[in-house]
Amino acid sequence: MGSSSDYASNKVPEYVLASSGRRMPLLGFGTGTSPPVGPEATKQVILHAINLGYRHFDSATMYQTEQPLGDAIREALSLGLIESRDDVFITTKLWATEAHADLVVPALRKSLENLKFEYVDLYLIHWPVSAKPGDFVYPIRKEDFLPMDFKAVWGAMEECQRLGLTKSIGVSNFTVKKLTDILAIAKIPPAVNQVEINPVWQQKKLREFCKAHNILLTAYAPLGSKGTPWGSNEVLESEVLKEIARAKGKTLGQICLRWAYEQGITVAVKSFNPKRMKENLEIFDWSLSEEELKKIEEIPQHRICRGEDYISSYGPYRTVEELWDGEL
Numbered sequence: 001m002g003s004s005s006d007y008a009s010n011k012v013p014e015y016v017l018a019s020s021g022r023r024m025p026l027l028g029f030g031t032g033t034s035p036p037v038g039p040e041a042t043k044q045v046i047l048h049a050i051n052l053g054y055r056h057f058d059s060a061t062m063y064q065t066e067q068p069l070g071d072a073i074r075e076a077l078s079l080g081l082i083e084s085r086d087d088v089f090i091t092t093k094l095w096a097t098e099a100h101a102d103l104v105v106p107a108l109r110k111s112l113e114n115l116k117f118e119y120v121d122l123y124l125i126h127w128p129v130s131a132k133p134g135d136f137v138y139p140i141r142k143e144d145f146l147p148m149d150f151k152a153v154w155g156a157m158e159e160c161q162r163l164g165l166t167k168s169i170g171v172s173n174f175t176v177k178k179l180t181d182i183l184a185i186a187k188i189p190p191a192v193n194q195v196e197i198n199p200v201w202q203q204k205k206l207r208e209f210c211k212a213h214n215i216l217l218t219a220y221a222p223l224g225s226k227g228t229p230w231g232s233n234e235v236l237e238s239e240v241l242k243e244i245a246r247a248k249g250k251t252l253g254q255i256c257l258r259w260a261y262e263q264g265i266t267v268a269v270k271s272f273n274p275k276r277m278k279e280n281l282e283i284f285d286w287s288l289s290e291e292e293l294k295k296i297e298e299i300p301q302h303r304i305c306r307g308e309d310y311i312s313s314y315g316p317y318r319t320v321e322e323l324w325d326g327e328l
Contacts, residue, residue, distance in 0.1 A: 003285070017191045056089040057091070058091045058218075061111060096126065109165065112165065120166045122192060123157065142312040147319075170190040178325065221276055221304060234304065238299060240298075
C-alpha cells in the first residue's frame with residue numbers, strides 16, 4: 001500500500017468482516033444529508049474527507065449520493081490521494097421499492113452503474129419493509145407499503161454476494177426478532193446491522209444479541225442527528241456528556257464517538273463541517289475512564305429515530321411498537 005493508505009489505516013482502526021475478509025474501517029463517513037446538498041457539493045466534501053483520512057463511505061439509493069461518491073473516489077485516484085479502489089470501503093443500501101426477490105440484483109447493478117464500480121464492499125437492506133415497485137418517492141406513500149418477504153429478499157441479497165457484486169451483505173434498522181427471523185433462513189448470515197446507537201439509545205439488548213451471533217453493529221445518529229426532521233438535540237444537551245467533555249478537554253461529539261468505539265461499535269458520522277470532520281477522526285489516542293463509562297451507562301434511555309415514516313394504517317407496521325418489536 002502507498003503512504004496515503006498507510007496514513008488512513010493508522011488513523012482509523014479496522015475490523016475484518018468474517019464473510020469476506022475485507023477490512024472495514026471502524027469510522028465511516030455518512031454521505032446522506034437532510035436536505036440534500038447536491039452532487040457537486042457532496043463530491044467536494046467526500047474528496048476533503050479522503051484527504052483527511054476517511055476510507056469508509058456510507059451511501060444509499062435513498063440518499064442519491066452514489067454518483068458523486070463514485071466521482072469523488074475516481075478523482076482521489078487521479079490525484080494520488082488513494083492508490084486503488086481497494087483502498088476504500090463502500091457501503092450502499094437497498095430501498096424499499098426494490099426490496100422484492102426479482103428486483104434486488106437489478107437494484108444493486110443500478111447502484112454500481114451510479115458508482116461506476118464493479119462491486120461494493122457492503123450491501124444493506126435499508127429498512128425491514130417493502131413498497132410497491134416504482135419511482136423513488138420519500139416519504140413512501142402510506143398505501144404503498146408491503147410486508148417484506150424476508151426469505152426471498154435475503155436469498156436475493158445472498159445472490160448479490162455470490163455474483164461478486166458485493167463483498168458482504170447485511171441489514172439496517174433490524175431488531176433482535178427480525179434478525180432472528182433472518183438467521184433462521186440465511187445461508188450467508190448478515191455481516192452488519194446498521195441502527196441508531198448513541199448515549200441516549202444504547203441498544204444493550206441488541207448489542208448482546210449481535211455480539212453472540214458475530215454481527216457487527218454500525219451506529220447511525222451517534223450524536224442524535226439534530227437538524228434532521230426526526231433527530232433530537234438530547235444527546236448534544238446531555239449534562240452528563242457535557243461534564244465529561246469539559247473534564248477531558250474534548251468535544252461532546254468526540255465523547256460520543258469514543259464511547260461507541262469502546263463498545264465495539266462502528267460508526268457512520270455525518271458532518272460536512274470541515275472542523276468537525278477532522279475532530280471526528282481524533283478519537284483513537286485517548287480513552288474514557290471506568291467512572292465516565294458508568295456515568296454514560298446510567299443516562300436514561302429511549303429511541304430517537306422512531307421510524308414514523310414507515311408506519312401505515314395499511315400495514316405491515318401499524319404502530320411504532322410493531323416496527324421495533326417493542327424495543328423502544
